[in-house]
Amino acid sequence: MSETTRAEATGPTAGATGVDAAETDSAAPDGQGGMPAVHPRRDRRRWLLWGALVVVLFLVPIYLPGQYLIVSTWVMTGAVGAMGLTMLIGQAGQLSLAHSFFLLVGGVSYTVLSSDGTDGFVGLGLPTALSLVLAVAISAAVGAAFAPVSGRLTGIYLGVASLSLVFLGWWLARVLPSIAGSTSSGRYADDLNLFGFDFGEKSPTLAILGVPIGQNERLFWLYAALTLIAYFVARGAVDGRVGRAWRAVRDNEAAATVMGVSVVRQKSVAFAVSSAYAGLAGVMVVWWYDGLLKPDEAVDSGTYSTAVAIAYLAMVVIGGLGSLGGAIVGAAVVFGTPLIIPLLSQGDSSAVLSSGGTAFSPVVITYLAYGALIVLIVLFEPGGLAALGRRLTARLKRS
């Protein structure tokens, strides 16, 4: 397996990437939190499928070339963020264009908490696993702090209000280089180190079936584990009382109120949960860039820009609002396409970087593709790819 460096696969904006459609969303195919019927045999089959998926995910890094692993981990970053956003928009009915801001909050929090305070940077030097948990908690807390706005506004008004957070984050990151790093060189965070196992190990001493287990392989396992955990937590929320309360608020606020659902509180909870997912994705972004946290020079392009906020929105629309499986597929389309096209056509995703500005580069093709997909989905299948998948499955079962 080739030990490709992560920078080789970096897209020009670092904001769009990814591939992977292994997710099947078998737990609740409606994506609306419908309770599946309890059936022991089906239940056992479902667990067997999940077990098989875990085995496959474990074996993938051993057989897949390094560049594909890099693309996969980037897709999983998008998938985690998109799952948070699809819960907020699709389940709770709250529009947010602030997802890239919460990516920044997660990334900055992790970097400050985990790194030492050297070279003029603020740092607490906490254990990396603790820093990860705290970074997610801080992102959720910042999302909850937006409650006075998120609890009272809906629709496009909330979308515009949340967009202001992206501008606020961009400005704060520029004026606080000791915290977020400078826009020219950024700052570095530590790799995750769990019980002595360094997930950013570049000179591997461990080998499985003769394959050295380096940074790409380790990060793939880590990202796959985080994505699975994020999925199951989200599934639990969507299928549980919280999800029902969100959907009640989404469908009819007045009726939800008379049913004893606190509308303002549920909207705030949804925003906080979504922010926590974005915060986790933000930490994954920092790891993906070899620990580099670098604020954007412009608010409309870069890792934490408005373009990324819209890319996340595109993921959940393409995947199908409210569908967790759809969010993962949407992440594969939006984040995966610009990296996978050059990999398949030229065997090297670094070609993404060398495409001319006016040429039909993979990034341009991706933007055109997901722009067209959004229009087609809104026109012909508002349920997104998830609904399309459900219809195809139903048709196959009938025939």
Next chain:
Amino acid sequence: MLKIENVSVRYGRAVQALHDVSFDVADGEVVAVLGSNGAGKSTLLRAISATLALHRGTVTSGSVTLDGTRLDTLDPAAIVRRRLMQVPEGRQVFGRMTVEENLRVGGLAAEPKRRAAAKARVHELFPVLADRSAQPAGLLSGGEQQMLAIGRALMCDPVVLLLDEPSLGLAPQLIQRIGRIVTEINAGGTAVVLVEQNASMALQVSHRAVVLEVGRLALAGSSAELAASEDVQRLYLGGHADDAHETDAPARPRRILSAWKG
């Protein structure tokens, strides 16, 4: 049990919707609230369930108490936890959710140990909801949606149920059925405040009734008395008692009711 004392309600700055309305609802009683359009019937229910804020309204004076606890100072969720449930006007089911999910939303505030029994009671009252549990609520007929709206509120095993125009837009046969359902619910020990424009049905199923006129309480008394009242007959029963079952009953002495004094 439920006591409404001198409640006045205003929408915005200009519209005074209720003026010093007072009445009470005893344990296990059905009280009908009658009145024409704009009389303040729905406003009264909103004042009880503390949902006026959703309509930019506010209680300007008076109090609402349930077993001695002030409700008008609580938020709607806290009132639901005290098992006072409202079925809003126009059903307002969650159309994109299934029937089953609608019922589960109704049980969100219920104590876990009560949920199973409450659901069994709902399915007993409305077998059609069990048959259509996987169907989106938006695809149910109007009558079925009304049953779902009532069933959803019953998932909390309420001690007081506020019903806002349950017969609105339903066929006469279904209106009679809704009336029977109210009686059945009440037989289970739930007190009911029934806001209705169909005075005939409301007076049939209620023990007592109050009449609102332009935000003021105009008449109050037992349902039998009100049904016999010339004023009520003229204004709300089309000038005659239109119940089939009353045609064979001996004529009752007609009485003019005095206004409710609280």
